[in-house]
Amino acid sequence: MTTKRMQTIEKIFNKTTSSKQIHEGVLFVENTIGNFSYSKGYGGKDMDSPMLMASITKLFTTTCILALLEKGELSLDDRLTNYFDNELLSGIHVYGSREYSFDLTLSDLLFQISGLPDVFEEGTNSAKSRAIEEDYYTTFSEQVALVKKLRPHFAPRTKGKAYYADINFDMLGEIIEKVTNTTLAEAYKKYIFEPLTLESTYLPEHENDFIPNIYYKDKSIYRPKVIRSSRASGGCITTARELMIFMKAFFGGKLFNKELFEQLTASNKLQATMGPIFYGSGYMRIPLDGLITLFMGKGELMGHSGSTGSFAFYYPIKDLFMVGDLNQMGNAALPIRLSMRLAMTTK
Structure with a gap:
């Protein structure tokens, strides 16, 4: 059974990496206790090659928020006015001629139900389209200013609505720094890296910190400033x-x-461009029993993917964890499709 499972996984990974869109990649699949384990690299990558986590970094930010919640150092019901001055918040959320900027809570950010727009994907000069062309650094206050130029999508906590926006987690990162009185990198170290003895995982802060190249279609691009700007929403480096x-x-x-x-437990379906993805308390949920799979799957994937091809999911029904990277910024759906395929076809 184990050999057959490995052959299935290998076949799926080989088919994925045979695509002209994929220049390098790595896959690591394992069950909880580790008596089933499969890994394979492609294009020179392996399990110990540095990879950009991109939005999987949001799971690190979620970890810190939940750890601080457990310690009673913050509440998900806290308003953002507890952590940011009115000048920064003013005008960030005006919807239907009403201002909601001062009503936003930590929960709104964590569950992606604030309704705030996403500067990475939206606007005539979105952060993504600009990053493809050039490397540039953006401060937090500059990111907030960009958000204010776009329109929110709904009033906070509108029933059944969620909208994926990096600013939600950028703000959570700032809150973590304020509550812990340390840098975000130090908070990650305290709550994640040190407890788990992670030696190759880090949040780049300095110019000499190694940052891998990213592929956009056939072009390999180097964007250290963009990555260092992403911080709590997408800036971490790790290995599979x-x-x-x-x-x-x-x-x-x-x-x-x-x-x-x-x-x-609450989760809501994200905007249509995010496909079948729901968002819960700081992580993605992808149901496998819906129209997207022609109702042929069972259960759900829980975890996160990144816009550069990274993925990290848990499939509880089969007790499988699947992590890795396809390093392709030109098609954010690739890691989702691979993860869904692995979950649905692996016995």
């Missing part, structure tokens, strides 16, 4: 080996109170 350690700890209750985490 260490990402697996983190994912098991995240869903296994090693980093924060698992009961607390399991109480945060």
